[in-house]
Amino acid sequence: MSEEKLGDFLKTGKDWSRIRTSVAGAFVLKLPPCRSAPVQLVVELNLVDETGNPNKRRGLVLMSSAELEEFKGLFRDEKLPKLLGMIDSVNSKVKAGKRRKEEEVIEL
Numbered sequence: 001m002s003e004e005k006l007g008d009f010l011k012t013g014k015d016w017s018r019i020r021t022s023v024a025g026a027f028v029l030k031l032p033p034c035r036s037a038p039v040q041l042v043v044e045l046n047l048v049d050e051t052g053n054p055n056k057r058r059g060l061v062l063m064s065s066a067e068l069e070e071f072k073g074l075f076r077d078e079k080l081p082k083l084l085g086m087i088d089s090v091n092s093k094v095k096a097g098k099r100r101k102e103e104e105v106i107e108l
Contacts, residue, residue, distance in 0.1 A: 010041050024048055029061065043068075 006028065009019060015032035029044040031037075046059025062068050074080065 006041060010039065015039075018044060018054075020052065024052065025054075025059075027054065027059075 009028065009030060013019070013030040015030060018027040018029045020027055025045055025048050027044045027046060029042050031040050031042055033039045040063075043062045044054075044059045045062065046054040046056055049055055060071070062071065
């Protein structure tokens with residue numbers, strides 16, 4: 001994908017539309033203008049099925065290379081797998097419909 005194609009997509013693409021890239025699971029998403037932010041393109045990371053279509057309605061949206069670096073740091077945190085393991089365990093036991101009203105912080 002060239003910068004020229006990206007520029008054309010920015011000008012002519014519909015708001016919230018996405019186009020595939022040569023990186024499986026990486027899409028270019030066109031965001032509409034919002035408050036003081038102009039229309040812009042972002043990268044959306046979304047797991048794909050065997051046909052290359054996104055598995056979820058929305059994936060992880062990255063607005064800049066600096067934001068990517070911040071997420072890389074989060075993914076490298078050694079506590080993240082522990083947290084996800086606890087979530088997996090709790091989700092397998094929880095009954096649908098129960099929610100907590102007060103916000104808590106889970107200490108890892």
